[in-house]
Amino acid sequence: MRRGQTTNAEQVVLERRQIAVQTAQGKSLALAGREAEISGQSYYRWRTECGGLKLDQARKTNDLERESAGLRRLVA
Template sequence: MPAKKHKPEEIIGNRREVEIVLGQGGTAAEACRRIAVSEQTYYRWRKEYGGLKTDQARRMKELEKENLRLRRAISDLTLDKLILQEAAKGNF
C-alpha cells in the first residue's frame, strides 16, 4: 500500500495537535499515535515546516514543484545540447 500524501494544511494541523498533547504532558509517541503517523514522520514535519503557517507551507510546496519542473527542463536541454555537440564534432 503506498504511503499517504499529506497536504500542507493537514500537516500543520497535525503538528498543532501534537504540540497540544505535548503541552499537556503527553509523550511524542502518544501524540503521534493519535494523529496516526510515525514519530519519524512527525520529526521530519517539524524540521521541514518549523513555524510556518498554512498559506506559507502551501506556497513552499508550490515553489518546490515548480523548481523540480524547471530542473527537469534544464537537464533535458543540457542533454540535447551535449548530443548536438557530439554530432557536430563528427561532421567537421
Template structure:
C-alpha cells in the same frame, strides 16, 4: 501497506495538534499514535514545516502562482 500522503495543510494541522497535546504533557509516542504517524515522520515534518503556519503557506502558494504566470 500503502503509504499515506498528506497535503502541506494537513501536515501543518497535525503539527499544531501535536504541539497542543505535547503541551498537555503527553509523550511523543502517544501523540504520534493518535495522529496516525510515526515518531520519525513527526520529527521530519517538524524539521521541514515547523515554522510554517497555514496562512503563510497559502500566501506562499499565491506568490508562486503570480511569479509563474
C-alpha cells in the same frame, strides 16, 4: 495519517499543531503521534521541513504547487 497516504503542507501544519498541543498538556510524543496515526520519524521530518510555517503560508504553498503542476502539464 495512514502509511503511504500523501499529505500536503496544510495537513502537516495542522497535525503538528495538534501534536504540540497534546504534548503541552502532558502527553508523550509517542502517544500523541500514535493517536494521530503519525510515526515519530514523520513528525520530526515534518518539523524539519515545515518548521515555522503557519497555516496561511501552508495554504499559499499548496496553491503554488498546484499552479506549478498545472503549468508543467501544459508545457509537457
